[in-house]
Amino acid sequence: MTGIHGGSLRRMGAMIERYVYLLKGSWPRIIELAYWPTMQIILWGFLSEYLVRHSSYLAQASGVLLAAALLWDVMFRGQLGVSVVFFEELYSRNLGHLFASPLRAHELAGALFIISLLRTLIGSGMAALFAYWFYHFPIWQMGFVLVALFMNLIVMGWAIGLVVAGLVLRYGLGAENLAWAAIFAIAPLSGIYYPISVLPHPLQVVAQALPASYAFEAMRGLLFHHVVMVRPLWEAAALNALYLALGIAVFLRTFRDARVHGRLLNLGE
Numbered sequence: 602m603t604g605i606h607g608g609s610l611r612r613m614g615a616m617i618e619r620y621v622y623l624l625k626g627s628w629p630r631i632i633e634l635a636y637w638p639t640m641q642i643i644l645w646g647f648l649s650e651y652l653v654r655h656s657s658y659l660a661q662a663s664g665v666l667l668a669a670a671l672l673w674d675v676m677f678r679g680q681l682g683v684s685v686v687f688f689e690e691l692y693s694r695n696l697g698h699l700f701a702s703p704l705r706a707h708e709l710a711g712a713l714f715i716i717s718l719l720r721t722l723i724g725s726g727m728a729a730l731f732a733y734w735f736y737h738f739p740i741w742q743m744g745f746v747l748v749a750l751f752m753n754l755i756v757m758g759w760a761i762g763l764v765v766a767g768l769v770l771r772y773g774l775g776a777e778n779l780a781w782a783a784i785f786a787i788a789p790l791s792g793i794y795y796p797i798s799v800l801p802h803p804l805q806v807v808a809q810a811l812p813a814s815y816a817f818e819a820m821r822g823l824l825f826h827h828v829v830m831v832r833p834l835w836e837a838a839a840l841n842a843l844y845l846a847l848g849i850a851v852f853l854r855t856f857r858d859a860r861v862h863g864r865l866l867n868l869g870e
Contacts (some may be wrong), residue, residue, distance in 0.1 A: 612704050616712035620686060621719070634720055638674040638728035642667065642735075665824045666794060667738045671729055672820060673793045675751055676813060677784055678724050679758025682717025684765045684780040691774060706856040710849060713766075714759055721755055746823050746834075753816045753837040756845055758784070763848035767855035792817045812837040812844065 624631065687709075690696045699709070732738045741747060765779045790797070790804060791813035797805050808814045815837035822830040 608703070609705065609708055612702075613708040613711045613715075616699075616704065616709060617715050620712065620716040623689075624716075624720070631723065634678075634724035635727040638671070638678070638724045639731050642670055642728045642732050664738055665821055667732050667736060668740055668743070668820055668824060669793045669817060671725060671732060671740055672750055672754055672817070673788070673791075674725050674728060675721055676754040676758040676791075678721040679717050679755035680762040680765070680784050681758075681780065682720040683713045683759055683762025684769075684777075686713055686716055686720075687762075687766045688769070688774070688777055688780070691769070700860070706853050707849070710763065710852060713762070717759060717762070718755065721758075743820075743823060746819065746829055749834045749838075750816050750820055753812055753834065753841055756841040757812045757837075760841065760844040760848035761787075763845075763852040767848075767851040770852075770855040770859045787811060787813070790814065796821070810840070812840040815840070 690699065700706075729740050732740060743750070761783050762780070765776075765783055768776045768779055790800070790808040791811055792808060793813075796818070797808040797814050800808060815833035819830040819833040819837075822828045822833075
């Protein structure tokens, strides 16, 4: 049993090393990781400064807007780190070759999680530094709450990314736009920049099923009222456990079907 686990870890480690090598060898990929979150922080930073100058009430919200933008990017990058890296294997028609080796589908999923974490730390970390340099907003002062928020949001991104990857395995690369559509479809319901209480009641019910809505509620509680809201963080974690399990199940099931029907070698539009 130990030998089996050791072999699984070695294969997953080899995949992680492969993805890191691809990332290191491509400056455009590294620039792209930092470009979008940095531009988003610049945009929201200027908006925050405008609100600070024109409203005594909204002056309290400047840090909240920046924190929301940074944390939204964590979920966004986490999802793309799984789905887009998986798509790159499909673009290069390499998926069939990978699974001619002893690599297992769950090992690939584990490698995708690790490389997604790395990509998110690079992109969002650079954006956090820009937020500090230009707008004097040290998000890391949120302490352990920031770690809890980060993990909840990136895990939600992983769950979405796995479901999107599974749908592409089932329906082909014509479904790849779901990688962008899925994450932005839930953005208005996640309460990123506002409480979900502003939503119509039917949409509030949907929002309450999203881990992100609890995470952003906890963020606002800390920044507005200086209160650590533990319960929303636990509720988000419980929902994430459910959704991540569902995402893994969808990915493994669609992968098995694609392998049985020979779609790994000729997956296309």
